[in-house]
Amino acid sequence: MTRRILHAADIHLDSPLQKLGTYEHAPVDRIRGASRRALENLVQLAINESVDLVVIAGDLYDGDWPDQNTGLFFVAQANKLVRAEIPIVVIRGNHDAANLMTSSLPLPANPDGSQIMMSSDLVDLRQFESIGVAVHGRSFRTRAETENLAADYPAPLSGMFNLGLLHTSLTGAEGHDPYAPCTPTQLADKNYDYWALGHVHARGEHGLPDAAPIMFSGNLQGRHIRETGPKGCVIIDVDDRNQCTTTFHELDVVRWQLCSIDVSGLQHVDEISDAFQAWLAQALTSADQRVLVVRVELCGETNLHHELHRRS
Numbered sequence: 001m002t003r004r005i006l007h008a009a010d011i012h013l014d015s016p017l018q019k020l021g022t023y024e025h026a027p028v029d030r031i032r033g034a035s036r037r038a039l040e041n042l043v044q045l046a047i048n049e050s051v052d053l054v055v056i057a058g059d060l061y062d063g064d065w066p067d068q069n070t071g072l073f074f075v076a077q078a079n080k081l082v083r084a085e086i087p088i089v090v091i092r093g094n095h096d097a098a099n100l101m102t103s104s105l106p107l108p109a110n111p112d113g114s115q116i117m118m119s120s121d122l123v124d125l126r127q128f129e130s131i132g133v134a135v136h137g138r139s140f141r142t143r144a145e146t147e148n149l150a151a152d153y154p155a156p157l158s159g160m161f162n163l164g165l166l167h168t169s170l171t172g173a174e175g176h177d178p179y180a181p182c183t184p185t186q187l188a189d190k191n192y193d194y195w196a197l198g199h200v201h202a203r204g205e206h207g208l209p210d211a212a213p214i215m216f217s218g219n220l221q222g223r224h225i226r227e228t229g230p231k232g233c234v235i236i237d238v239d240d241r242n243q244c245t246t247t248f249h250e251l252d253v254v255r256w257q258l259c260s261i262d263v264s265g266l267q268h269v270d271e272i273s274d275a276f277q278a279w280l281a282q283a284l285t286s287a288d289q290r291v292l293v294v295r296v297e298l299c300g301e302t303n304l305h306h307e308l309h310r311r312s
Contacts, residue, residue, distance in 0.1 A: 001240050003131045003161065006046050008233035009057035009198025010219035011039055012095065014070045016062070030291055034254040035062075036073060038221035041251040042233055043077045047084045049235060052131045054086060057198030057217070058093025058140070058167030071105040078116060082108050089126050089135050091118045093167035093198055094179050097140035118165070123152050127160070133238075136192070137165030140180070150182040153190055161242045162192040167199045170206060184214050193242045201227055203234075203248065213246060222256045225295050230255065254291040257283055264300030269307055272298065 013035050046054050061070060081088050087110035097120070107116045110126075118124040120139035127134050134157045138149050149166065156162035164187065168180040179199060187195050188211040195207075195214040203218030217234045219227065232251035238244045261275050276296060283292060298308070 001132060003053070003133060003238040004049060004051040005133065005163065005194075005236040005238065006042070006049075006051045006054045006233055007057065007194075007196040007215065007217045007236060007246075008042055008054070008220055009167075009196070009217050010059045010093070010201055011035060011042075011056065011221070012059055012062040012219065012223060013039060013074060014062060015223050027291055031254050031293070034221050034252070034291075035223075037253040038231075038251050039074070039077055041253070042220060043080050045233070045235075045249055045251065046081060046086055051086060051235065053128060053133055053135075054081060054088040055135060055137075055163065055165050055196050056088070056090040057137075057165055057196050058091050059095040059198060059219075060090055060092070061096035063095050068105065075105065075107060079108050082111060085111050087111055087114065087126075087128060088116050089118060089137065089165065090116055091137045091165050091167060091198075092120060092139035094140055094143045094145065097143050097145070123149075123154060125154075127157070132160050133163060134160040135163050135165055140167060145180045146178070147180065148182045148186070149180045150186055150190070153192075156191050156193070161194070161238050161244075164190060164192045164195045166195065166197055168197055169199055170197070184208055187214050188212065193238075194236060194244055203231075205246075213244065215246060221252045221254065225256050225258065225293070228256045228258050250288075252290065254293060255287050256293050256295075258295050258297060259283070260297045260299055262300045263298050263302040263304060266302060266304065269304055269311070272304070272308075 015035055078088055114126050118137040118139050120141040123136055123138045125136055136153050169178045171183055184206045188208045193212050197216045200216045201219040204216045207214040219231055222231050230250045232249045234246045234248055236244045236246050259279050
């Protein structure tokens with residue numbers, strides 16, 4: 001039996017993007033709505049690719065809401081998956097652990113009647129017998145979970161594809177708080193078939209040689225210039241021996257990019273403009289009609305220094 005699982009994390013639904021209005025002609029509304037459009041892309045991808053299960057490894061929300069609209073938007077998207085007979089399993093991360101409004105917002109049940117949100121009191125379990133998948137996961141109780149939550153994850157269930165769902169910094173990552181710390185070795189020792197991680201916004205594989213994948217899917221939509229390049233989710237294809245392969249899918253609708261130009265060998269300001277135009281043409285092709293937000297960085301010593309400052 002083959003199965004498909006969609007692994008996403010760090011959606012930060014309705015994350016506020018500051019100071020957009022200071023940039024003349026910026027498509028403010030499109031940028032502000034990017035996290036919603038990216039979630040819609042995720043749901044449509046899950047339906048189009050006939051996935052059997054969607055898991056979200058924390059930080060579905062960005063924090064407290066000013067009203068229920070953020071939560072209601074997610075409910076509408078979750079209902080689309082349920083109507084398509086696709087179950088969804090979510091854990092809370094550091095950003096949405098303390099969101100009190102989520103506890104009063106009724107979520108739809110999965111097609112088998114199970115709950116979407118996993119417990120923060122203990123390591124929770126969702127068994128999907130029809131596809132032979134067991135999801136082990138635990139939500140954050142507070143914004144700052146400093147314990148090694150992975151230590152309490154149980155042994156795998158025999159005969160099932162065992163997926164560990166965890167929001168963690170592992171051994172630490174630049175720009176991310178050290179929450180739920182653990183090591184790849186500790187995760188590998190659980191003998192699960194796949195670890196679906198969230199918290200670190202850079203996509204990356206941290207599995208040990210000849211061990212199960214330990215994967216950060218990265219965030220769904222970049223939120224600022226330090227989160228550059230394609231963003232999206234991972235689809236896991238599981239074979240009848242519970243071996244899996246992963247494929248990244250781009251889902252972002254606004255892409256942040258850094259254009260770094262070496263000016264050390266340039267003699268005229270127009271050459272800088274030409275270099276940027278060449279870079280931009282390639283970037284626009286790669287962006288596939290997405291909104292691009294670009295920061296230009298000039299590097300190297302140049303005789304054009306004073307001319308550049310005079311024009312700025």
